[in-house]
Amino acid sequence: MIPRCPSIDKRIFEVLTRLEEQSRKEKSGEVKVKHKDAMLAISFDTGIFFNILLKASKAKRILEVGTSTGYSTLWFADAVMSMGQRQNSQRLQDRKFITTIESNRSKVRRAEKNFSDAGVDSIVQIIQGQARSVLHSISKDPEAGKPGDLFDFVFLDADKENLPTYFNIVLSLVKPGGIISTDNMLYPEELRPQMQRFAKYIRKLPNVQSVTVPIGNGEEISMKLVE
Numbered sequence: 217m218i219p220r221c222p223s224i225d226k227r228i229f230e231v232l233t234r235l236e237e238q239s240r241k242e243k244s245g246e247v248k249v250k251h252k253d254a255m256l257a258i259s260f261d262t263g264i265f266f267n268i269l270l271k272a273s274k275a276k277r278i279l280e281v282g283t284s285t286g287y288s289t290l291w292f293a294d295a296v297m298s299m300g301q302r303q304n305s306q307r308l309q310d311r312k313f314i315t316t317i318e319s320n321r322s323k324v325r326r327a328e329k330n331f332s333d334a335g336v337d338s339i340v341q342i343i344q345g346q347a348r349s350v351l352h353s354i355s356k357d358p359e360a361g362k363p364g365d366l367f368d369f370v371f372l373d374a375d376k377e378n379l380p381t382y383f384n385i386v387l388s389l390v391k392p393g394g395i396i397s398t399d400n401m402l403y404p405e406e407l408r409p410q411m412q413r414f415a416k417y418i419r420k421l422p423n424v425q426s427v428t429v430p431i432g433n434g435e436e437i438s439m440k441l442v443e
């Protein structure tokens with residue numbers, strides 16, 4: 217049973233609760249699923265952490281690499297929705313504030329259902345495809361890189377092999393002062409050497425300030441500095 221979260225939209229929270237239960241069963245081995253079908257979701261604490269971070273920084277435009285079934289996306293969507301309510305914005309429903317990328321077709325379908333059940337499908341765009349080519353096409357969009365179209369927050373949570381490539385592309389798509397977060401900096405342990413090399417790489421970039429936060433599987437929080 218997960219704690220009550222009165223500040224989270226009721227419909228979103230109902231879907232989060234259902235997904236949290238599924239995630240718990242998968243992690244404990246109570247249900248057996250193939251690796252390609254597993255949720256591999258962020259932890260509940262990590263979800264709240266991002267939700268607070270996004271609300272406090274008033275982030276609206278969000279890009280996620282690695283949707284799975286949409287658990288993390290729902291925490292982001294709640295933050296965006298709450299901002300619309302604070303600003304009493306009727307136009308919130310008109311824009312896809314959140315773009316999320318997933319290569320696995322069946323997970324895309326599961327995420328679509330979860331977004332629809334949670335009432336956030338009008339603000340979330342799922343792009344099915346390989347992250348590298350989708351990110352390249354987003355970065356070639358004539359609107360990409362223009363101030364109004366830059367992202368406030370990017371979450372990197374797909375394959376780790378291409379992380380430096382993903383990071384470099386999204387760095388050009390994020391606002392100065394915006395944040396790129398990378399999952400799995402500390403766990404699973406077998407990824408640690410690779411993630412440490414990645415941390416070393418981004419900490420040498422002149423326009424990035426970065427730290428590993430030991431929550432969930434370890435979240436790298438990297439801010440793009442004003443150039």
Ligand SMILES: C[S@@+](CC[C@H](N)C(=O)[O-])C[C@H]1O[C@@H](n2cnc3c(N)ncnc32)[C@H](O)[C@@H]1O
Nearest residue numbers: 256257258282284287288318319346347374375
């Ligand atoms: C750790 S899961 C994402 C979990 C999700 N962010 C959450 O917390 O609910 C990683 C996902 O990335 C997808 N993925 C892996 N490599 C990918 C790639 N190269 N392009 C797009 N998606 C990819 C996998 O299919 C998987 O669903």
